[in-house]
Amino acid sequence: MYEDWAEQFRVLGDATRLRILMLLGIRDACVCELAAVLPVSQPAVSQHLRRLKQAGLVVEYRQKSWMFYRLRPDLPEHVRRWLADMPVDPGDAAWLRTHHAEAACGLASASDPVRPTN
Amino acid sequence: MYEDWAEQFRVLGDATRLRILMLLGIRDACVCELAAVLPVSQPAVSQHLRRLKQAGLVVEYRQKSWMFYRLRPDLPEHVRRWLADMPVDPGDAAWLRTHHAEAACGLASASDPVRPTN
DNA sequence: TCAAGTCATAAGTATATGCTAATATGCTAA
DNA sequence: TTAGCATATTAGCATATACTTATGACTTGA
Numbered sequence: 218m219y220e221d222w223a224e225q226f227r228v229l230g231d232a233t234r235l236r237i238l239m240l241l242g243i244r245d246a247c248v249c250e251l252a253a254v255l256p257v258s259q260p261a262v263s264q265h266l267r268r269l270k271q272a273g274l275v276v277e278y279r280q281k282s283w284m285f286y287r288l289r290p291d292l293p294e295h296v297r298r299w300l301a302d303m304p305v306d307p308g309d310a311a312w313l314r315t316h317h318a319e320a321a322c323g324l325a326s327a328s329d330p331v332r333p334t335n
Numbered sequence: 336m337y338e339d340w341a342e343q344f345r346v347l348g349d350a351t352r353l354r355i356l357m358l359l360g361i362r363d364a365c366v367c368e369l370a371a372v373l374p375v376s377q378p379a380v381s382q383h384l385r386r387l388k389q390a391g392l393v394v395e396y397r398q399k400s401w402m403f404y405r406l407r408p409d410l411p412e413h414v415r416r417w418l419a420d421m422p423v424d425p426g427d428a429a430w431l432r433t434h435h436a437e438a439a440c441g442l443a444s445a446s447d448p449v450r451p452t453n
Numbered sequence: 454t455c456a457a458g459t460c461a462t463a464a465g466t467a468t469a470t471g472c473t474a475a476t477a478t479g480c481t482a483a
Numbered sequence: 484t485t486a487g488c489a490t491a492t493t494a495g496c497a498t499a500t501a502c503t504t505a506t507g508a509c510t511t512g513a
Binding site for chain 1: 336337338340341342344345347348349350352353354357413416417420421422424
Binding site: 247248249259260262263264266267281282283284 | 487488489490491492493
């Protein structure tokens with residue numbers, strides 16, 4: 218009866234996944250950006266993102282060769298509140314600010330990323 | 336940085352622990368009551384309660400030979416909201432209603448359980 | 454003091470988890 | 484089509500977790 222709820226909590230029960238969620242709370246990011254910031258390998262990032270996606274916490278969209286991830290727009294209110302209460306790592310925020318997606322991923326700054334409709 | 340938060344989520348990331356929390360949301364209960372309701376052994380219940388206690392989610396108090404556990408009165412608002420949003424297992428609620436602590440644990444019904452001051 | 458009941462702890466086991474390295478897949482641009 | 488990059492998947496490993504049984508510690512009442 219509580220297994221689905223427990224699974225939701227387990228998804229949030231990893232520091233790396235929480236950090237990914239907070240990073241995506243600053244702005245959308247592609248896998249290579251996350252892998253550059255986080256102290257784990259790219260496959261590890263991919264695996265975390267897969268789990269977050271399966272849990273319905275993030276969505277993905279392709280931008281040229283890059284898979285961008287973003288927080289799901291209609292996150293459950295519980296999750297929104299939790300994330301709002303957690304502090305953003307200043308270093309993470311600075312990194313995402315100084316390394317714009319255009320530069321980091323070679324996107325032309327003129328073209329705004331095409332976001333999924335939902 | 337997020338390890339403490341992740342740990343909080345991991346504590347909630349187990350169906351048995353969630354069920355214990357929901358049971359204690361109905362009324363305080365002793366270990367043997369919880370072990371009677373749950374499909375796990377008494378040591379398993381004790382181990383879960385220890386973890387819940389370390390996480391600051393429950394407190395314990397002795398009543399004769401029984402160790403009663405209750406939700407910590409000043410639970411973080413996050414947790415309160417999560418618990419409020421989760422459904423109570425009807426079977427669990429019925430069990431705690433029909434098996435009063437007095438009968439289940441041999442307490443005289445005249446004496447209200449002495450609760451801790453906090 | 455002692456027997457019975459209650460709970461906690463210890464030891465052992467099976468499964469889940471998070472990571473890495475290696476490899477496969479897929480997209481883009483020439 | 485093909486080269487090169489970005490991402491996903493696989494296999495393997497170390498650790499964490501949840502459970503059991505066995506046992507120890509504590510409380511109560513006779």
